[in-house]
Amino acid sequence: MTELLIGLVATPLTGALVTMLLPRFATSVAIAAGVLTTVAAGTLLYGVGTRGALGYDIGGWTAGLGIALRADGLSALLLMMNALVMLAASVYASAYFSKTAERARFWPLWLLLWTALNALLLSGDLFNLYVTLELLGLSAVALASLGNKTAAVQAALRYLLVGLLGSMLFLAGVSLIYAGYGTLDMASLAHVAQAGPIVWPALALMTVGLLLKTALFPLHFWLPPAHASAPAPVSAVLSALVVKASFYLVLRLWLDVFAEAVTPAAASLLGVLGAGAVLWGSWRALRAERLKLLAAYSTVAQLGYLFLFFPLLQALPPGSARDLAVGGLIILALTHGFAKAGLFLAIGIIQQRSGHDTIRELDGTAQRLPATTFAIALGGVALIGLPPSGTFLGKWHLLVAAFTTGQWWWVVVAVIGSLLAAAYIFRVLGHAFGHRAYPNQPVAIAREEWPALLLGVTAAVLMGLAGAPLWRLLEGGA
Amino acid sequence: MLTAQWLYGMSGCLIAALGLRTALLHACLLHRLIGINLTGAGVFMVLIAVAYRGAGMPPDPVPHALVLTGIVVAVSATALALALARRLTAEQIND
Numbered sequence: 001m002t003e004l005l006i007g008l009v010a011t012p013l014t015g016a017l018v019t020m021l022l023p024r025f026a027t028s029v030a031i032a033a034g035v036l037t038t039v040a041a042g043t044l045l046y047g048v049g050t051r052g053a054l055g056y057d058i059g060g061w062t063a064g065l066g067i068a069l070r071a072d073g074l075s076a077l078l079l080m081m082n083a084l085v086m087l088a089a090s091v092y093a094s095a096y097f098s099k100t101a102e103r104a105r106f107w108p109l110w111l112l113l114w115t116a117l118n119a120l121l122l123s124g125d126l127f128n129l130y131v132t133l134e135l136l137g138l139s140a141v142a143l144a145s146l147g148n149k150t151a152a153v154q155a156a157l158r159y160l161l162v163g164l165l166g167s168m169l170f171l172a173g174v175s176l177i178y179a180g181y182g183t184l185d186m187a188s189l190a191h192v193a194q195a196g197p198i199v200w201p202a203l204a205l206m207t208v209g210l211l212l213k214t215a216l217f218p219l220h221f222w223l224p225p226a227h228a229s230a231p232a233p234v235s236a237v238l239s240a241l242v243v244k245a246s247f248y249l250v251l252r253l254w255l256d257v258f259a260e261a262v263t264p265a266a267a268s269l270l271g272v273l274g275a276g277a278v279l280w281g282s283w284r285a286l287r288a289e290r291l292k293l294l295a296a297y298s299t300v301a302q303l304g305y306l307f308l309f310f311p312l313l314q315a316l317p318p319g320s321a322r323d324l325a326v327g328g329l330i331i332l333a334l335t336h337g338f339a340k341a342g343l344f345l346a347i348g349i350i351q352q353r354s355g356h357d358t359i360r361e362l363d364g365t366a367q368r369l370p371a372t373t374f375a376i377a378l379g380g381v382a383l384i385g386l387p388p389s390g391t392f393l394g395k396w397h398l399l400v401a402a403f404t405t406g407q408w409w410w411v412v413v414a415v416i417g418s419l420l421a422a423a424y425i426f427r428v429l430g431h432a433f434g435h436r437a438y439p440n441q442p443v444a445i446a447r448e449e450w451p452a453l454l455l456g457v458t459a460a461v462l463m464g465l466a467g468a469p470l471w472r473l474l475e476g477g478a
Numbered sequence: 479m480l481t482a483q484w485l486y487g488m489s490g491c492l493i494a495a496l497g498l499r500t501a502l503l504h505a506c507l508l509h510r511l512i513g514i515n516l517t518g519a520g521v522f523m524v525l526i527a528v529a530y531r532g533a534g535m536p537p538d539p540v541p542h543a544l545v546l547t548g549i550v551v552a553v554s555a556t557a558l559a560l561a562l563a564r565r566l567t568a569e570q571i572n573d
Contacts, residue, residue: 131551134551150566150569153562153565156562157562160555161510161511161559175528176524178528178544179487179524
């Protein structure tokens with residue numbers, strides 16, 4: 001079972017090398033590597049669900065010197081979401097990139113990104129996290145620059161500089177921790193780390209670095225141009241997965257490793273920034289003129305909801321109420337991953353078929369591309385948080401936790417954010433369902449429309465039903 | 479000898495802060511890139527100072543290994559940034 005942990009990193013890495021050596025077979029090799037990785041992620045999720053957390057020390061070197069891989073309920077769930085979204089986006093990308101030269105450039109970087117995501121989620125110590133963060137950042141920037149326009153290169157360059165700055169701040173925090181405790185293994189740090197003059201500045205440096213990479217308001221300025229000018233499958237994973245990876249780290253550091261050192265004031269600060277993200281991101285999404293920009297600003301807003309949980313979790317005593325809130329937070333993050341990936345893929349189809357993604361000129365899209373429009377609507381259901389989507393469950397537990405702890409003001413933020421989300425989704429659908437008739441349109445579903453549809457269904461229906469097993473898994477794994 | 483360790487550590491912090499200032503305040507891309515690299519150099523210097531374990535004792539190898547890895551990462555990231563900057567300049571000239 002523990003070999004799976006290596007397989008999850010080695011399979012996409014081998015795929016990346018093979019696709020680079022054999023560009024002619026790149027697509028089939030990449031899809032095969034993707035299917036294998038997805039099977040491994042599913043097996044790992046099952047294994048963690050039945051046996052609890054797993055660990056593996058590469059080469060027999062124990063934590064401290066060697067590279068330790070760890071998987072618990074939280075990392076197994078995120079690995080599974082990554083695998084499903086990456087696989088769906090891979091199928092879509094095999095139709096999206098038509099030229100052999102484009103494919104030869106795309107697939108190796110794509111599989112490297114997948115490798116970095118998996119390695120990051122499995123890393124057990126802070127320094128390996130720094131390395132995987134850099135791997136993730138570099139492959140994400142290279143993919144974002146494939147947009148082939150001056151705007152894409154410019155956005156990618158800014159993304160790179162912001163990412164580098166973020167990793168440097170993270171590394172500075174890591175070196176402070178090593179100076180103070182002589183270890184970077186997260187499991188041992190969780191036992192020894194205490195509030196004080198070492199942990200506070202270190203945690204502050206690491207958190208600011210990670211928030212820069214997670215694009216939390218007001219550090220979100222780089223995200224909309226980078227996510228909006230990348231090729232569609234790349235935008236999908238940048239928005240759905242890459243920003244979640246650094247968010248996962250914030251979550252690990254604040255809830256697990258340095259939980260002792262977190263003060264209510266610090267948690268409230270994250271909540272206030274999250275509230276700013278929800279309001280500002282949703283407002284800008286409503287005012288956006290292009291679909292891709294709308295989706296990118298919606299990502300800024302949806303990331304904000306995740307940070308609203310921090311002051312609530314800080315106020316809740318350990319127990320079932322807190323576990324429920326943590327589960328709500330995770331389900332919100334997972335559902336957003338599926339919904340946003342599906343939305344970006346659907347937008348990519350519209351952009352390729354009609355040559356633009358201007359919202360005002362979507363007239364008749366519902367008649368020309370019914371399946372794609374349906375995928376946008378499904379993603380919209382999940383972004384707004386209508387039942388039975390996973391977002392509904394997540395927001396429900398946000399509200400419950402807010403009322404239990406008496407912090408009702410977060411409810412106001414969530415309600416305004418949801419109303420704005422409904423407004424920006426219905427604005428798109430309103431334009432897509434134009435008055436003009438386009439007779440004799442074919443109703444067949446094209447191959448590239450399936451991934452977006454399936455991701456939409458997962459977000460809007462399946463995640464809502466997955467609540468109970470998900471909470472059980474988190475409790476067993478933690 | 480404890481003072482030497484502090485001297486190196488504090489100089490590292492100072493260099494990192496100066497680099498950070500350049501990276502944040504300058505508009506020129508090359509300035510910012512060099513600033514980020516300086517920040518990295520400062521952090522590496524702190525790590526090297528952390529490795530000191532007293533006179534006559536061998537230094538702690540782990541921070542040294544971390545610095546080596548960090549240098550490799552920083553060099554590759556700088557290369558990618560320079561490659562993107564060249565492509566941007568070329569495209570701006572073409573336009």
